[in-house]
Amino acid sequence: MARTGTRSTIGRTPPELWPSGGTLVSTDLLDDGSVDAIAVPLVPAVEGEHGAQPGEGAADVSALYGIDLAEIADRVGLTGASGESYVLQLPRAVGSAVQLPWQALPPRVVLLGLGARSAADLRHAGAALARASRGLGRVLTTAGVQGSQSASQAAQAARAFAEGYLLAAYRPPTSATGPAPAPSAELVLLGRDGTRVTAALDAARTAAAATWLVRDLTTTPSSTKTPAWLADQAKRLAARRGLETQVLTPRELSAQGFGGILAVGAGSASTPRLVVVRYTPTNASGRHVVLVGKGITFDTGGISIKPRESMVTMKTDMAGAAVALATVLAAADSGLAHAVTAVLPLAENHFGASSYRPGDVLRVYGGTTVEVANTDAEGRLVLADALAWADATLEPDVLVDVATLTGAAAVGLGKQRGALFGTDDALVAALERAGEAVGEPLWRLPLVEDYADAVRSDVADLRHVPADAGLGAGAITAALFLREFVGSRRWAHLDIAGPARATSDRHEITEGATGFGARLLLQYLADLR
Structure with a gap:
């Protein structure tokens, strides 16, 4: 192909x-x-x-x-x-x-x-x-x-x-x-x-149909699914619905200071992109909900390379971006009353002569510096850029990110529930209700303040992976890192590393990419007042 x-x-x-x-x-x-x-x-x-x-x-x-x-x-x-x-x-x-x-x-x-x-x-x-x-x-x-x-x-x-x-x-x-x-x-x-x-x-x-689209995109092999290809698909699907689309190429990403996305994508011949798809209802009297989806089109782990067995499913590491895209398209199809914007940071985490390294210090959008500890924790770096940009430029009433982010979430909650974090109790409760209603359940985990120092660095503003490998709480510390980039917004983080993939058919779940997240976000938007 x-x-x-x-x-x-x-x-x-x-x-x-x-x-x-x-x-x-x-x-x-x-x-x-x-x-x-x-x-x-x-x-x-x-x-x-x-x-x-x-x-x-x-x-x-x-x-x-x-x-x-x-x-x-x-x-x-x-x-x-x-x-x-x-x-x-x-x-x-x-x-x-x-x-x-x-x-x-x-x-x-x-x-x-x-x-x-x-x-x-x-x-x-x-x-x-x-x-x-x-x-x-x-x-x-x-x-x-x-x-x-x-x-x-x-x-x-x-x-x-x-x-x-x-x-x-x-x-x-x-x-x-x-x-x-x-x-x-x-x-x-x-x-x-x-x-x-x-x-x-x-x-x-x-x-x-939204879930089918997530499954289609997530199932597409990475030999086809480069960041540029995925950006083209987003543009094509948005154009069918008359939606506005913006695509930032490496030149624009560099000019605007997207240091996380550029670093993660530096080792690949397939250059990164940032895609923005906007749905604005005719009578824009509702809220503005911004959905940020992790879009790693393939994840080798970079220099911190994964074992072969762990790479087999990594064409699905852009499931969060697929969920965000499918949700904004379905919002337009449904004529929902709320404005919805999908922000898709897209990169391939490869390794090569230009790869970023453990110990590097990156400057992400907005100027925050980040010490790199593990190049296989790339998802939180591209999300940091996208969240900071969304906070600074889009004026969201609600900011939600969705990502296949940590193995820790899958270990803790298994394959049938997504991990949910948030700074607003009402938002978290609404997402939990939506998940239960559609059969895509979430389980709230705490943002433990005692762990916040784990993402501090001696050589930068933040360290994206804790220095203490024995601390554990990998899903929590990842969420605490992301929280640094959302300002004072009402924010929720969905870690779908477990339920985004299935090893066999089970009821409405199909083997492979499951599409988990699109229906619950649509239900949340439909219920939002």
Whole structure:
């Protein structure tokens, strides 16, 4: 693949969603041959009952097909737990003399567990259906519908189920000469209609598309994904939406004093960039939220070189920049009331004759000097430049950075939660709520003041890695270093080193780049008053 090539698959859109107020019995879709499968919801047994119990529409399907679906669920050991699925492949008759009850009906029935029908359960169920229906054309389901639901509850259930479906439908893009990934089916959600449900499905598709974009960009190999290439992608995607874009090249970075970005990128033949994408709503009466995303397109560790095993995933070290970019684009797509600016410091941390060294003293944007202790802690240096510049020039009401920053955060919190730091309790609480709502949870860690001296230096204003290797608290000291560059802004730092990558599929999470962070930031923006 050419180093400067563009993959047309970047910015793909998820499968279509179709709300319908019909029931399984009355819908005309069953008769036109366009439906490949019907997904029937199952729920866990209540006290005193045994096995999975049929959900909404299951009785209708049993009657249509002349099959006892509850007996089949019991026979294959389904419990109705969220994420369970079983595909019943129905045979076709041989010869015109034999007529089967399902002769004119879709040839597959998917038995789908919904669990307790919480938002997380419905996302898991949607994800299970996406995997069970991969390669099909269209699927019908009443999953998540309950007769007692209010319009608001129906909309929330539809969004959760649809998001799970769309997120799990993702497949990594391939090169122009490679095989196309098998698509997931279009999804028709029966029993759901009305303005609220339609809006909820639109929101689900926008959020899923943002996550798809993060995954696409993060998955792109570094042989293609240079800082210049990523800057071009940002410009192209922003131009589609009429957004303003600014790109600073090495000449401008040098003239304006971006010493951190320039030092980190000095060892690479692929020169660094700083990209700014601005969304300003027509009626700009809301807040101005600035998102800064770490964009290391590949990380060798520099002179403090990583072991080979640790380098394997380092094409994903720009996930924070992808999250910030996808969020500002989705904010524009959604017409959010708040102005959003994404700031993307992009560099490749390589090593060579011009690499920066441990012991060097850098001058970052604004004049702060920083002693370098470890060239493999490059992310906080590019973020320092970008945060200081955002504070000085953009006048943000809220400043949030997102980065695959420290292994310490992944060790402490594992692969399913991001680490959250902040200077404003209300901002931190709002981000926590947003994360829980969309299934991208955060866990707040403290900015321990007793550790602040660890980022002080005898030869510069700051030292970006503590001198005491036995201090520990690597995620905390990194956050304390970043805090020095945000002024008095309301600031939060998301360390997503753990959940940005996954080693296997799990519910709505896909193996490889997960896209963690885009949906929670969109939810935060939607909730912001």
